[in-house]
Amino acid sequence: MKNFQQEDQDLLHKESGFLTATLQRRSFLQYAGAGAAGIALIAAGCKKDNDNNTQNGGVDLGSGDVGILNYAYALEQLEAAFYDAVIKTPYANIPASELALLTDIRDHELAHREFFKKALGTSAIPALTVDFSSINFSVRQNVLATAKVFEDLGVSAYNGAGKLIKSADYLVLAGKIVSVEARHAALIRDLIENGTFANSEVIDANGLDKARTPSEVLSMAQSFIKTSINASNLPS
Amino acid sequence: MNIINILEEIEKVDGDVYERLSPRRAAMKQFYSLGSKVAVAAVPLALGSMFKKAYGQTTSTVVDVLNFALTLEYLEYYFYQTGAATANLIPVGTPAVAAINTIRDHELAHVNLLKGAVTGLGGTPVSFVATQFDYTAKNTFPTVFSNYPTFLAVAQAFEDTGVRAYKGQAPNLMSNPGVLQTALQIHSVEARHASHIRQMRKAPAGGGVTALKPWITGANDSGVPQVNAVYAGEDNVTQAGVNIPGLGVSVSAATESFDEFLVKADVLAIASLFIK
Numbered sequence: 001m002k003n004f005q006q007e008d009q010d011l012l013h014k015e016s017g018f019l020t021a022t023l024q025r026r027s028f029l030q031y032a033g034a035g036a037a038g039i040a041l042i043a044a045g046c047k048k049d050n051d052n053n054t055q056n057g058g059v060d061l062g063s064g065d066v067g068i069l070n071y072a073y074a075l076e077q078l079e080a081a082f083y084d085a086v087i088k089t090p091y092a093n094i095p096a097s098e099l100a101l102l103t104d105i106r107d108h109e110l111a112h113r114e115f116f117k118k119a120l121g122t123s124a125i126p127a128l129t130v131d132f133s134s135i136n137f138s139v140r141q142n143v144l145a146t147a148k149v150f151e152d153l154g155v156s157a158y159n160g161a162g163k164l165i166k167s168a169d170y171l172v173l174a175g176k177i178v179s180v181e182a183r184h185a186a187l188i189r190d191l192i193e194n195g196t197f198a199n200s201e202v203i204d205a206n207g208l209d210k211a212r213t214p215s216e217v218l219s220m221a222q223s224f225i226k227t228s229i230n231a232s233n234l235p236s
Numbered sequence: 237m238n239i240i241n242i243l244e245e246i247e248k249v250d251g252d253v254y255e256r257l258s259p260r261r262a263a264m265k266q267f268y269s270l271g272s273k274v275a276v277a278a279v280p281l282a283l284g285s286m287f288k289k290a291y292g293q294t295t296s297t298v299v300d301v302l303n304f305a306l307t308l309e310y311l312e313y314y315f316y317q318t319g320a321a322t323a324n325l326i327p328v329g330t331p332a333v334a335a336i337n338t339i340r341d342h343e344l345a346h347v348n349l350l351k352g353a354v355t356g357l358g359g360t361p362v363s364f365v366a367t368q369f370d371y372t373a374k375n376t377f378p379t380v381f382s383n384y385p386t387f388l389a390v391a392q393a394f395e396d397t398g399v400r401a402y403k404g405q406a407p408n409l410m411s412n413p414g415v416l417q418t419a420l421q422i423h424s425v426e427a428r429h430a431s432h433i434r435q436m437r438k439a440p441a442g443g444g445v446t447a448l449k450p451w452i453t454g455a456n457d458s459g460v461p462q463v464n465a466v467y468a469g470e471d472n473v474t475q476a477g478v479n480i481p482g483l484g485v486s487v488s489a490a491t492e493s494f495d496e497f498l499v500k501a502d503v504l505a506i507a508s509l510f511i512k
Contacts, residue, residue, distance in 0.1 A: 101449070101450075104449065104451070104489065104492065107485045107486065107489035107492075107493070108451070108485075108489060108492055108493035109493075110483075110484065110485060111480050111483055111485045111489060111490060111493040111494075112493060114483035114484065115475055115476075115478055115480065115483060118478050118483065119476055119478060155424050158420070158424075159417065159420045159421050159424060160417070162406065162416055162417060162420045163410075163413035163414075163416050163417050168406075168407035168410065169476065171406050171407055171410065172403065172404075172406060172407060172497055173475065173476060175402075175403040175406050175420070175423065175495075175497065176403065176475070176494040176495050176496065176497070177493075177494065178420070178423070178424055178427075179399045179403065179423060179424060179426075179427035179495040180427075180451055180492070180493055180494065180495055181424075182423075182424035182425075182427035182428050182431070183427050183428070183430065183431040183450045183451045184431075184450070184451075185428060185431075186427070186428035186429075186431035186432050186450065187431050187435065187450040190431075190432060190435055194331050195331045195334055195335055195338075197335075197428050197429075197431060197432040198338060198339075198342065198425055198428040198429065198432070199338070203342065203425055203428075205345065206345050206346075206348075206349045207341070207342040207343070207344075207345030207346045207349065207422065207425060208345075208349075208418065208421035208422060208425065209421045209422075209424040209425045209428070210421070211417050211420065211421055
């Protein structure tokens with residue numbers, strides 16, 4: 001442990017100019033008051049900044065488990081807003097059975113979103129502004145294709161984030177949600193074309209679903225979100 | 237899978253990591269050069285193996301979890317394999333044939349992946365053959381391979397159990413991020429299967445269980461009281477101290493929106509009904 005702290009202090013020292021110059025005030029305050037664990041996380045985030053050049057400010061998801069929960073909260077906000085719009089203006093000639101299923105999914109995403117908001121309390125990021133201008137909500141094909149993207153993306157996001165979570169309780173919580181997202185993904189796929197619930201588009205030769213890093217997920221989701229999201233302090 | 241980052245992180249704790257690994261240079265070289273040929277999913281498992289050799293750490297907990305998962309995958313694989321191979325069970329000429337074959341193939345892939353993972357960690361994989369399973373569960377489901385709706389009812393129980401089992405073991409894999417991620421990637425596939433099997437059971441040929449949804453409503457929503465244990469606790473509406481209906485959704489939606497885990501002993505109690 002001593003060795004670990006020394007290494008990190010060396011790293012911080014080397015990059016201290018960078019840190020003070022570019023980290024947001026909030027992160028800097030965390031750094032100033034943080035213990036060894038916090039320092040390690042910020043150092044990791046800082047290194048990632050170097051690699052990815054994501055110095056654009058925006059809504060900061062934060063670091064550690066709070067950061068991962070905010071990341072999930074951001075995705076659930078996106079999904080909830082999408083299904084809310086789907087149910088407010090259902091596509092033409094929607095069968096009652098499909099409306100019922102999509103209404104269920106809307107309720108699930110709403111529950112997820114509100115749960116994260118409540119669980120995060122004052123650490124929660126603000127409400128994001130979505131951009132659904134590319135979606136034609138009156139056309140079934142367009143709505144379901146977007147739903148498929150969101151559900152598959154959500155599954156891969158939780159699958160990739162699991163190993164970044166430090167608390168066993170939060171890991172199980174993420175597990176409780178991701179399997180519901182996978183049930184959604186399979187259903188939406190079957191609505192588009194029966195039998196595609198777990199085809200080779202999403203499941204590889206080892207029978208594994210996709211896992212994506214936060215940066216991969218956010219770059220795919222960002223076109224649907226007006227608010228700029230800063231994930232640079234997330235654990236990696 | 238950011239291997240370089242993992243190595244860099246370890247280097248911060250242990251500056252000698254590369255030297256420790258160097259006796260395994262051949263393995264490292266193979267690891268990098270074969271990266272494009274070896275299935276990507278095997279990479280975290282291979283990495284786990286490499287670190288175990290380098291550090292000699294005990295991985296018994298992880299191996300135990302993987303063997304537990306392997307047992308469940310064998311249970312599922314031979315179930316679908318037998319079903320798919322039984323004449324006049326799955327309606328010929330319907331999409332059900334391809335769906336069952338797809339699920340069977342995934343379960344076989346999981347068996348092979350987990351076998352390799354256990355071996356890679358220096359453990360001995362558990363082994364089963366088809367005849368070691370009794371899918372009638374001691375005559376609880378005597379028509380499991382002669383009646384299509386019964387077959388699907390048992391399939392649903394297996395898939396929903398599998399989802400709960402992987403979820404419950406995730407915390408036991410936190411020491412090995414690569415294996416944890418792989419387990420999560422299997423977990424969501426089982427959930428996709430469960431979703432589809434439930435849709436198949438809704439169709440008239442599959443039993444016409446019209447109240448069934450792709451997600452779990454309340455506790456045992458399967459219509460099969462014999463599998464109550466599979467759904468015990470699924471009607472939970474409190475998550476991390478938060479009352480979910482209090483957030484503005486119905487009690488049904490609250491139970492559907494979070495799947496619950498099962499501990500190993502409860503899963504084994506269910507699985508043992510099907511093991512001779």
